[in-house]
Amino acid sequence: MPSSFDDLLEHNRAFAETFALQGFDGVARAGVAMVTCMDSRIDPLGMIGLVPGDAKILRNPGGRATERTLVALVLGVNLLGVKRIMLVQHTRCAMASKSERELLMDISEAAGVDASWLDLGAIEQQRLSIVEDVHRVRSHPLIGERAEVGGFLYDVDTGLLEQVA
Template sequence: MHEFDDLMEANRAFAESFDLGGFDGKAHAGIAIVTCMDSRIDPLRMLGLEHGDAKIFRNPGGRVTPQALEALVLGVHLLGVERILVVPHTRCAMASASEAELRVKVGASAGVDASWQSFGVVTDQLEQLREDVVKVRTHPLIGDRATVGGFLYDVDTGLLSQHA
């Protein structure tokens, strides 16, 4: 498939000087990050971390979903995670449109009805962040085994502010 030729060529160039092998898969800085899939976020660099330092779980809105909790439980018990950061961001699409608006936009783009699709829209980002942090702190398999904080990342300044 020619649609991926540029990426495969870039991968070959990457592999020629590949020096990231040999890691054991643990979070060497003891960090796990739940953040948004937004490409303006560079989770490692924003915290001064390097390859192998953290476990990163990304999804729309940086929400603590059941899948994120699953990843965090594994991180805490098997991968050396001691601190968890939940990090949504400013100007997030999941916080700037209603569920109905997103369904209309996606439906128009897809050319099919998208009224059945859920997108996990956030109406109050800071309140949702606090609720997500509580979900992690009170999870029976995480609890006091990790320190949990909630932060908002500003995509225009690169700064984090703590909210939970």
């Protein structure tokens, strides 16, 4: 029976033919973790010259240091070889383009269901939110001085990273 995933499974079979990470222990070989947005214009490994196996990549709307993201960073720093953490937001991000209320109205309209109960985490002041997230990660008792933490803004039109914090 045909599936809407058939094309992706076909590409996966081709990928598996040259798969080179079997037996890999999951430690970040370059000692890097990156928190970034789920935006499809972002190639997290490519933008910093790394390849699969080098870094832990955590993605969410807006690239924020959420509670669950902090859990992943704690694991990365304490068990998986992470020594540097990059918090990367980007230009022209939907999460920073409208207010929480406006985004919720857009979702409600698109879904045809009231979404006002949802907490999206819209970003009102992007550079300030990067600074705040860097502080949040640096001050976590299970991360603290165990890793260097930097905040960055990625320009989706030039491919360049700017260090903000």
